[in-house]
Amino acid sequence: MQEQTDPLVRFVHGILDATMPRDLGPFEFQQTDPSSAERDRFLCDEIWYSGRYQVFLRKDVRTGWSMECPCVDRSEDEADPTIDSDCEKCDGSGMTHMPVTHLSIKRGDREPIHDWRDLQIIKSLFCGAEAEGIEIYPAESRMVDTANQFHLWVFPESTRIPVGFNDGRLVADSKYGKGKQRPFEIQPEGLMADGDFRRKALTYCESKGMVGSEQIDVLGEPATDAEIRAVYAALPKDELKNAIEHWSKRANKDDPDEQEVKRRLFLIADINAERMLKEHKENP
Numbered sequence: 001m002q003e004q005t006d007p008l009v010r011f012v013h014g015i016l017d018a019t020m021p022r023d024l025g026p027f028e029f030q031q032t033d034p035s036s037a038e039r040d041r042f043l044c045d046e047i048w049y050s051g052r053y054q055v056f057l058r059k060d061v062r063t064g065w066s067m068e069c070p071c072v073d074r075s076e077d078e079a080d081p082t083i084d085s086d087c088e089k090c091d092g093s094g095m096t097h098m099p100v101t102h103l104s105i106k107r108g109d110r111e112p113i114h115d116w117r118d119l120q121i122i123k124s125l126f127c128g129a130e131a132e133g134i135e136i137y138p139a140e141s142r143m144v145d146t147a148n149q150f151h152l153w154v155f156p157e158s159t160r161i162p163v164g165f166n167d168g169r170l171v172a173d174s175k176y177g178k179g180k181q182r183p184f185e186i187q188p189e190g191l192m193a194d195g196d197f198r199r200k201a202l203t204y205c206e207s208k209g210m211v212g213s214e215q216i217d218v219l220g221e222p223a224t225d226a227e228i229r230a231v232y233a234a235l236p237k238d239e240l241k242n243a244i245e246h247w248s249k250r251a252n253k254d255d256p257d258e259q260e261v262k263r264r265l266f267l268i269a270d271i272n273a274e275r276m277l278k279e280h281k282e283n284p
């Protein structure tokens with residue numbers, strides 16, 4: 001059974017404050033050496049401080065989820081694994097509960113600042129770049145809210161939370177349209193260059209038929225002919241055909257963006273002509 005935590009215990013977490021070193025960077029963590037009494041009092045295995053945060057780390061917290069036991073060996077046969085019948089973790093069943101790491105996090109200055117980006121860095125630092133964690137918005141009947149303290153529950157690194165975005169990493173600090181983004185304190189890996197992000201946003205708008213003022217809302221500035229041309233020139237034959245069909249259907253006076261629609265048809269016709277010329281040259 002998972003131990004029940006008295007809300008008062010969470011409240012007293014604050015008393016280690018005096019030992020907080022002030023000369024560390026925001027994410028430069030140092031481990032303290034808590035006594036076993038302290039570990040017991042704070043219900044954690046490790047206590048860490050940085051110049052901005054204090055992290056209490058509790059390992060192997062039991063959950064209601066199950067996972068394949070590490071004793072299951074699929075190296076010989078993926079479909080028919082061998083299971084250690086003497087395994088204490090799973091009693092030879094091959095399945096065991098999925099443990100999570102509980103990160104209990106507060107700002108050194110105790111301010112109620114809940115910065116997703118900072119918590120993401122802390123998750124990666126303590127549990128691994130590819131580990132995934134959750135923050136819970138619980139039923140009111142089990143809500144604990146006694147301090148500006150934030151809790152992440154992080155799964156083993158091989159586990160994927162079966163909800164979220166699934167189209168790969170996308171990190172950008174470009175400022176387009178009405179969106180707001182702040183500069184990164186720590187340069188993240190794979191930060192998308194301004195031009196690449198604008199191209200991606202434009203490609204999205206074009207694929208959704210968002211032109212005219214809708215597109216300017218996203219991009220801030222209207223797309224040039226060359227930019228629009230590049231989007232369509234990158235499409236394979238069948239997708240370009242679909243685009244022609246889409247814009248041809250819209251090319252009438254009822255469309256408030258009639259001129260924009262015609263501009264696309266003109267540019268696509270140009271791309272088609274170029275492709276035909278190229279094909280003719282290659283196979284005369």
Ligand SMILES: [Zn+2]
Nearest residue numbers: 069071087090
């Ligand atoms: Zn096992």
